[in-house]
Amino acid sequence: MILHEFLSFELLRVIWWLLLGVLLIGFALTDGFDLGVGALLPFVGRTDTERRVAINTVGPVWEGNQVWFILGGGAIFAAWPPLYAVSFSGFYLAMFAVLAALILRPVAFKYRSKRDGATWRNGWDWALFVGGAVPALIFGVAVGNVLQGVPFHLTEDMMPMYDGSFWWKFIALLNPFALLAGVVSLSMLMMHGAAWLTLKSSGPVQERARRIGTWAGLVAIGGYALAGLWLAVGIDGYAIVGTVVTDGPSNPLYSQVERTASWLAAYGVRPWIVIAPVLGFLGMALATLGLRAGREVSTLLFSKLGIFGVISSVGLTMFPFILPSSKMPDASLTVWDSSSSHLTLFVMLVATLIFMPLILAYTAWVYKVLWGKVTEADVSEQSDSVY
Template identity: 55%
Template sequence: MILDYETLKFIWWILIGVLLIGFAIADGMDMGVGVLLPFLGKTDEERRVIINTVGPHWDGNQVWLITAGGAIFAAWPAVYAAAFSGFYMAMLLVLFALFFRPVGFDYRSKIEDPRWRNSWDWALFVGGLVPALIFGVAFGNLLQGVPFQFDEFLRSHYQGSLLTALLPLLNPFALLAGIISLAMLVMHGAMWLQIRTEAPVSDRARSVAIWLGLVVVLAFAGAGLWVAYGIDGFRVVTQPALDAPSNPLAKTVVAERGAWLSIYHTVPVAILAPIIGFGGILLAVLLSVLRRPGLGFIASALGMAGIISTAGLSMFPFILPSSLDPNSSLTVWDAPSSHFTLTVMFWAVVLLLPLVLSYTAWCYTRMWGKVTVDGIRAGSHTAY
């Protein structure tokens, strides 16, 4: 079966969205646990309990991020190139923070020195906090537009220097988006700890999940109002056929207030995304109160998927809007690779994704169960 170019462009928009959501749910959980580590673990044994809830899985979960980056590079090369110019310093900051995770997990328990172990606990905290915050900041800046443009030869030019590129990204709306990202990932990690640990760690995680869930709901609502009344969105006025070869300058785009909400008028079913976002997080809070963390974890995952989908749907068909020259904005229809490239990648996903999901499910099944202080003392099935 050969899919037409227009269909493949849309499919890859969905697939990359799924990869980003999968990363947020799987590796976001690990990052959330890392952020909570110095606070929920009052003793070294409790901290080892917390680490061992994610220790066997964190590196596999991080593959979601690597896969998403590779997919963007192959499916949307123009987005990859322009984004690295605009977010170069932010991406380096995330990369350096991520360095702490493998080293922290592997080295922490090698030496029985409280100062040594405490230092690596805070390193794991940084390795979870910085990426969780910066990813949200990046989404906040996408909604406002990135200062780049294409010349007549379709060469991307970014306005700003390398050393000063980070500060403009830390604007108020982007920081609010960063708070949403950080709060929902840490909440998700707290839901996981409720499942995999016993009191008192699980009780502390329960309290954190309840409060952070309320923070996510309030911040998400505030961001929605800000998008509606405080920043300009982008709207395509004219464009070539959707199955035409990629050419970002062949369309006309305008920036106007409220444009990011237009999809909820043209495709009313899209309103399900923010409803699922609010509903999933609130349900997770309720289930934490009722001490049903298993269902709460599923609700939290649905809420995160709804929040991320809300951002993606609101921007559709834009992927990387340009605040410098709206016509240079990259969309689902003019950013992708060739028809052949998208086709080969699509069939690779069809063949390999079920295998990856099956293997991941098997790993979680084989290493399931609560991690306890007694188990840590006995040294059974613990490596960290």
Template identity: 55%
Template structure:
């Protein structure tokens, strides 16, 4: 261990931050594509208008999925117990997300194969499902993390999940799902406003104003709800450099427990403030027709909303609602010291390459998408 320049605690914190960066990256980059997909039947009415929206995200949506893949890979390699519980316990929910996401590549490729309005309309609604359903279920999943998942760990470190799909549909979790849908719809609307023109942009502007207001209101309601909801608190002494052992701690349910971090670390209040302010600034910018300010504001709002969830539950990753002591935290659900260090070296090399390549692609694909530009591009959807 002495040959590793970073101690175990520091590496664990770095990977907690990196996982947050990857998930926020997907929420912003993938969220814009899901938002446009969810708005496809509403912001665009004619076949030509819908083609404009398809070609707005068509060249880049596959690249934006990299953030989701990296996030899942980071959980698998850096936090194996978390991967084991979440990817097995939430298996059915993840299958629904996967099936919905599959509709996107199929929809992009098959929609234009037949010039039949019914055929194309069917795939348009498929693309709507591919944007709306993943956003909803991912938000519901975050809500269930705050509520705690029904699992426990025995003395041999075997994990037992005792819940089912329908137990995930609790009122607070559904509220979190609506916040997730609202923020990606608002984000998608600001992208449409920024890179299209005419009636499509106007419809998206109207939708974005209303969805931004609803998202801000639901997010604020979630904060009030959280203040009166039981949260999980580790009451035993934590050794951040100890080997992983989820059963080595004691956990209690405390009313308003998820708000304790904001008292201990006052700087964390910046996250919910950014989440709420970002959505409200986006609404104001859309009203004032400041299109790129609106897009940046929704990006900041998403950053704040996702960060609020992560900071509220710190150091937990996934609390247990049935046996609280089995809940997984940053300090007892990570890979070994050496594994985290090797992964960090690889990440330091390749993550800047991914970010640079992504920036280059978006620079090349910049500009307004109109029916006229579609006619000049033989590869347009």
């Protein structure tokens, strides 16, 4: 097979770095509001019917949305195997917590309204809350840790190793900066969930979603600003030393990496990336105002814009780093040394170019079919078939 030679290894690596961003953002924009609705559930719905309205706004779509996450995992495995190997085993117990939450959530959606009884339904409502709030929090905590560097090293055989005792590994993940990042992520997705509920519901559920969503938006904006300041003054960045080889074999140990004063140096080298945090602030601010004013479609779009800005700002700030190592900086994973082979990246790109447009098309069609508000009447009339 010679075809893949038409695209350089370097270009394919950049494309797959962008696609990684597309998948993470795709996940946050779609399943993000499902998680947000889960986290808002106990607060927006007081009666069983109100809660069912909230649940059924995401009922038909959460399953498809969740595939962004699963596909994200699969794409990391396929396109960035060292990243997959190091991060999934390094964040072991955090990953397990996410996993437990993500198993609980589908089951809760499906099974909650299949029996009557307050205990049964309250229990599953809790599961939906945990299944929404915990992953939303942990994803942020993970990003906070990645920005600080993760204490792993690689052996000559490329075996990822982690340092520190068992409990320490887990507790060290919950450091102040990481928790701040977790709060940003959780409040941002709650804002997004509130924007979705504003569009898809009416009456008291919509009222409460708007009120809580406005606060969540404010917290997200404040937290994001604070995290930016903290990055400027309190957290080391990383940089590749010497010549940067962009088409070498995928072996992180071939390059030298040193710690620098701050990640924000990137904004001096590539000033244009400032557009990402600007969009982040702008989107979140307009979404917050929209929630307060009760605008529907535009609020959801602004919320998406804000999330897009926030997530891409992290990626652009760190480029070309993907997962820096605080223990052994040379082992840090970068775009240039932790991808799949040239051929695999090409094959995966072809598959993505074939299927991604199809996915976007049929997902858009499904949303179009389901367009419109979910009302209390819908829930009580079709009590047997909806969630």
